[in-house]
Amino acid sequence: MLTRAQMIELFKTGVGAADPRAAVHNALTRTPLDVPTGGRVYALAIGKAAHAMMSAALPLLPKPDAAIVVTNYENAAPLEGARVMAAGHPVPDENGMQAGLAIQKMLARTRSNDVVLVLVSGGGSALVPAPVSGVSLSDKAQVNDLLLGAGLDIGTMNAVRQHLSRMKGGGLLRMAAPAQVQALILSDVIGDDLRAIASGPTVAPIATRDEVRALLATSGLWERLPPAARDALTREGDTPPLPDAQNRLIGSNQISLAAMARDCDGAKIVSDKLIGDVGAAAEEIVQIVREGSGPRVALFGGETTVRLTGTGRGGRNQELALRVATALDGVAGWRFLSGGTDGRDGPTDVAGAVVDGDTLARIRAANGDPAALLADNDSYHALQLADDLLVTGATGTNVADLQILCIDA
Template sequence: MARVLTLCRTLHQWRPLWAKTAQAWVRSMSSLEERARAVFAAAVEGVQPGSVVRRGLQRRGDELVVGGRSFTLRNNLHLVGFGKAVLGMAAEAERIVGDHLVRGLISVPHGIQETLKHHGKMNMLLKSSSRIEVIEGAKHNLPDADAQRSAEGIRELASALTERDLLLVLISGGGSALLPAPVPPVTLQEKQDVTRCLAAAGATIQELNTVRRALSLLKGGGLARCAYPAQVVALILSDVIGDPLDFIASGPTVQSETCPQEVRAILDRYHLSASLPSSVKEVLNKSSSQWRGEIKDHYHDKDRVLNVVIGSNAIALECAGRKARELGLHPVVLSPGVCGEVGAVARLYGLLSRFGCSPEKEPPPALAAQILQLGPEVGVESWDLHRTMKLIREEWEEGWCTTCVLAGGEPTVQLTGGGRGGRNQELALRVGLELSREVEKSSALFLSGGTDGQDGPTEAAGAVSDGEMETEARRQGLDIDGFLSNNDSFTFFSRLSDGRRLLLPGLTGTNVMDVHVMLLPPQPPSE
């Protein structure tokens, strides 16, 4: 492959005479679908728990280097963690710090150890001699008694530390459900009932997190407060668009004071104040220092708390881009923050396909205008869209290399039916329709996959689609619109071509949201 790419680069300098020959040679090395799957696999591999911890946590003798800062190790390191990817992160961290680790406690999803064993991911499991205790909880991704027990243990461990100690905190997606510690006398059930009512009333995720933090001992910087005066270093694997530190697992190591008045305003806005449990009213009626517990001075000192994002969707896309180049593709990163309703996101990719595969030297201005108009709806800035369109057309003018548009994020699906599927499979299905229903069927190929290996309540991470999908479905008697209206994308892709279009990597042990890969092959020149 290296020799092929070297030759292709040489031919690139001599184009256009040998361009078509070079393109045919590279494409013969693998199909578009095989290369799209390889690019996705590289994105996931780049944010594996072990990989991100090795990059973010370096040992130099008795010094631990994190985020450009050094910390002295003297058998004084304690470790806590919570999240879906934390087991693998903890295993690698313990390998790095060795005997300097005094004790650890991590809160991980119910059944994850057995699942990792089943998938052969033994490197993500702790050794039998580990000094880290593992508690599984949050069954069905909901806070429960086991998760609360682990949260209490983490709080006790942090509260016992002294200024001589170093607390290493490992955080990944799902950490909020695995660290429930309601402020007494609020019970876990009462806290869940309040947030459930807020969600049902239409509260935003920001409002939900504000209320959660107000009723929690550990969220919103509470864990850092408990650990004072110890040094706190948090390594974070982000599953949130934009990587906001106070948002990931509700920011247990990030200063975030929320006054009771702000919380009451949210509850009033959704007409829930009158129906609150008496325990919640009692907590909100106390002063900030009372309902948070005794706040220790200077707990938020920047010299004592360091938060570092070591894994994110942007890092996954960077790794995907490197793999794309190795495979003879031209990578273009659109955005790591694609969001919004899945139908709008599918329209964006359909329009980008038309723009990139248009045989005209200058695509219609109206097409670019439509793409830019969709930007705010799908969370993509106009300059990112301008840049992406410019790079796509530059590659079109070169005319010899397949363009690989990369993006990530977390679109949403409006549930209207009772079928099986997830946002990645539904996005792939909708994009396939966009590509199939263009005036001239698009030659583009699209892949969407969840980096955690699970898309909704299915064993698939996502799926692959192209402009031939609708024709293929018709031949098999599959009604695409019916599957979409029932949110049954998994059943559709399971039946289409015997499920060969499904993306089935298995549990990956990580989670940085979704990765989208769209391949735009070069078009033959107009006659």
């Protein structure tokens, strides 16, 4: 069985395979940006990997007329040739609002022979809120909290966000018109639906307003939305057709899983769609251990959801790991890692956790009550007591989550 250190190194292999610098460099080297004679270049990067993507792009571009990077606070740093703006994630903040205004101002200068290069990565949806008229930042934050707390999948959340934003669901294309838009996209979405990555600033929306209203009603969230959000989702009026764009996918969760499988003898990808409710995902992992039916090193990729019923602190990877440890309490011969490739699991400072059959014993030895902590969605403090948290720091990339399950031969 792999040691804890070996599992962490294998996880880092997966993260490294999603290196945004290499992905952007390869894409622009293979297909250089085509700028018409006399045209200007504008560059924009949004998301958790925005800084790294822009740093790779700038040396390969004609000197941009302007370049803006919008990323989370942990990944923000000065970058020669670009204006770097840090904003809140996962909850939008005022700095994100200012970033949206700066982008709109930059794109208002474009002409028909100009090219706008857009570098998109996960997290862009929250980082650049740009709410529609009548909706405040506070309204957007409240909607975001409701969606996260309801355990909705990323596609559903983004379907709602798109209709509350001037930039999402292709809104960026309208801002950039009449310029040509070329986008390089690093996917944090399972299945790589471009409409869901950063809420699809350069592609058509996921759903219509009617469909979004029905979805929210079915989820029991419609009446809980701020009145301004409900008003925005019931407005009449036609939406003009979207301008065209060239969208290229340059990195994904599947690429990371393949790199991990190559790097570890005997490792096999069991699922690249570990999604949905975290409890069901945990049971899938637990059954493999109980039945001894899988490979000795089983790899998973995906993005689970957590329905919040408590007031504790944690994230989907920590809760998944704690649920597995709870179900296999005292069972020897297994070890499980679950981590977010961006290095941050939910509103915490860790990527996830590495657990085994003795995790709950360590929590109890530190005077913690595992069941009570799990019931309160307080996986962070439970795993902190066990010294099982996975700490990587911000990675500069984001291709959803990776999991490793090791079983003794």
